[in-house]
Amino acid sequence: MSNAYQVVGKRAPLVDSIDKVVGSARFGADIKLPGMLEGKILRSPHPHARIRYVDTAAAEALPGVLGVITAADTPMVRYGTIIPDQTILATDKVRYIGDEVAAVAAVDLETAEAALRLIKVDYELLPPVLDMEAAMRDDSLRVHNDVPNNIADHIHFERGDPDGGRRDAYACFTRRFTTPAVHQCYLEPNSCVATWSENGSLTLWAPNQGPFAARLVLARALVMPEDKIRFIQTFTGGAFGGKTWQQVWPITAVLARKAGRPVRIVLTRQEEFEATLPRVPMIIDLSMGVYRDGRLAFKETRIMSGNGAYSISAPAVHYVAATRYDSLYRLGNIRCTADLVYTNTVPTGMFRGFGNPQMHFAGESMMDMLAEAVGIDPVEIRRRNAALPGDTSAHGWYLGSCAVQETIEKAAEATDLVNRRRGGRPLADGKTFWGIGMASCIHVAGNRTIYKPYDGSNARVQVSGDGSVVVYSGEADLGQGCRTVFAQIAAEVLGVPMDAVTVAAADTDFSPFAIGTVASRVTTLGGLAVDLAAKDARDKILAAAAENWGVPAQALDMENGSVISRSHPERRLSFPVAAEIASDALGGKPVIGVGEYRTEGVVLPDPQTKYGNIAIAYSFGTQVAEVLVDTETGRVRVLRFVAAHDVGRAINPLGVEGQIEGGIAQGIGYALLEEIKMDRGRVLNPDFLDYRIPTSVDIPPIESILVEPDDPNGPFGAKSVGETAVVPTVAAVANAIYDAIGVRLTDLPMTPDRILAALREKRAGSQPSSSGA
């Protein structure tokens, strides 16, 4: 897209990429403090048990051990991101294999590990609650004694007339879709370094997605004032939702206080798989119908979401699964019932897409089934139903910009999808089948529900007398590139080159308050705050220059990094000179621009009906997958992906493409390979040998098509892409498999043995092909 901007819209390599490549970036585990001890956590080996006693005497007596903590050393209050159902260490019961029971700080790791083995815990074993459907029965044992039926959250809402839609539908289907828990598999494991000062204030370093949000929950857990806690975000080696909350933070803090020394805990990969927060697994019973003309008649959904043993952010994930997909299309008749269910398994949480990929897998599979039933192609059914700009959806979402139609058309055009569909015909060898499939998606740019009191973002832009610029934001760069985007926005507004701009790390002592990197909100909301702050700094510089020249401020403007006189454009000051004048006028202080962006037109949705516009902008996309299925082995190879995404204006197209490619890679793993396998609450594959993510040779060429309508609200018209990129991927692969071999896979991952089993069922004639209303 052509634009009049100098920096925005240009392909910018990430500003911190060199630090990462040469190894000078300091990640969580790189933090070392004088006198620092190493910590290890003792975890429950049982999925469900009452703790009779914990005896730490032998561990404490081991030479080299400086601190051992159990629940008794913690405030023992219940806290949580949304539902207060957690404690720092297990008090009465352990609720999953991996639940934290005690922790040890010692002079080295080996000593800490040896001390763990010396802690005696007397457990009274309880039958584990493992199956969601069984857990919801009245006679089920409870994971939390005060939660009947193990239901952590229940959602029910209706829009329009779903029964009427079902009655009038020309065709409809009902299917059960299941999705497993999958792990974010960020390369950097979670870690924390904590230290206390004599006056009782706490400093923590940890990779995370928003130090302010983390501090808020930490203050509740530790029962101490927020401002006594300084939370510093280290370089973060990927997060994908998995670093918004981690138990290792309060545990390290309590351990450091007990030991009287700084403590570091770095989780092992096994701990990551067994005891961090993977994607919420879901069982989705979906009914959808269409009228004869291919318009959607209704959608009715019953969802069971696996909360695991504690809630963290799963209630929000579950709400997204229940609602978000519905605004992709002009769909009026909706009924949804959803339950979030406790079981004695690893607590689940947020993972890129936040419940949305789960529902899109079901919904976008269903769209292809409905298209076939009315005899139109997958492109046409989406085109006929897709939302349009200016629409207010069934949930009250206002789509200020919406180019989903264009993404459908561009993705279809680039792949010639309509003409290349195979409809289950084999290739020449009779055993290999090629197929092509499409899926569209909607996602948000920000979400009002993330932080109850407020939605927005804040930034400071500091311009020193030498013309150098520092941006302060509390929003976190996880590797996705918001530092680069912020630098681009500030450079654009001030008219300076990008390398004149530094973006400071997020630190609760110095950064302006921020909600954090969730809900694909940071480029949009964080970017708006940086835009405002840079404009404020610019205006202050212009005012100082005007005073210096003895003219009114309105007579001056900023152009290509210079202050110019509107009436006499030959009169100009270079940016550093103007900055010096402004700084001198302040007695040598830097110029501080302040940006406080607060969303308008978004609301907290009604707690019962969930109605209300939650975001200032919505992003869309359509992806097309091409696959090869070997019907003798059941193996699926993805050959090509084309992804057309409506991202608003791309501030950094290089970064956008990186997000799309990464999202698709993660989606291919979710579609074909990944699953945290469990047996009676135990994770069977807690390592990269048996938890397989795709390697570079499993990922096909990916072609990104950026569709860039200027959004009326976003900074420079920008929206979001970070999570959107993974939302339709699984469904695109499922639809391509269907096109190849004519079988509809409804359980993830779509493994070779499942594909062979589905083919066998089809040959036996037992695969359901259609159903009446």
Place this chain on the structure above:
Amino acid sequence: MVRIEYVEAASSDEVLAALSQWGPDARLIAGGTDVLMDIRRGKYTPPVLIGITEIPELQGIRPTEGGLWIGAVTTHHAVTMSPLVLERYPVLASASGKVGSHQIRNVATIGGNICNAVPCADTAPALLALDAQAHVLGPEGKRVLPLDGFFAGPGRSVLARNELLLGFVLPDRLAGAGGSYHKHSWREALDIQMCGAAVVLTADPGDCRCLEARIALGTAGPVPRRADAAEAALKGAVVNEELASELGRIAAAEARPRTSARATEEYRREMIEVLVKRAILDALAHIKGARS
């Protein structure tokens, strides 16, 4: 803190001396890609690791009496790139090339792959199908034993604790025979086998009648094994697609795979059928290609 001694042996005699000095818990280490993982996982804690990669006797790929010598500490990378292996026994180069990743193939050795004796060792079916002879040195001197019979159980070989594998000899008789190794795994790279099949056969180039045949399977039982019944049915028969399918079924029927968290017995058996069929057809194509 765990302390493990390390001894770098300069000759096979030094290895034997160290083994007798340190006793049965000592461990030999070459590439270390299995040994170090096992130690880290607490599977065993040897008092000493005896390094063997610098011993000239255990190195190299060279013609020897009756066949091709491949030293035990030859890395998979070296096997994969060896012109001698590629020319005479391409099935082995293919199998070595499917082990782990580049990084692993650069350090892991073919002797280690066999002595570790897991059912999913990629080079085991290829070496079994090539009638490899294992050359072993012990206090009593050298002995030569066929690889068929080398594996005693999952993770166990017939080597005594005080013996050292020197290398393998692949027979001249099978140099240039048709061969193929098929590995089934979940993804395209960096993966262990769900199951594997290697086929080596010689056939009359005229009517494709099989003269000699070896079919070996990985992860089809507690140890890598030959598919005897399928081999017997192949020998003397005219090799074609129909026969290949039939042999796949025979091999699947005689295989003894098990259900694990990785795959079910049923699915593994189905895959053995497919892999054997495909490997036979590839081996046949290899023979036909050599003829034309």
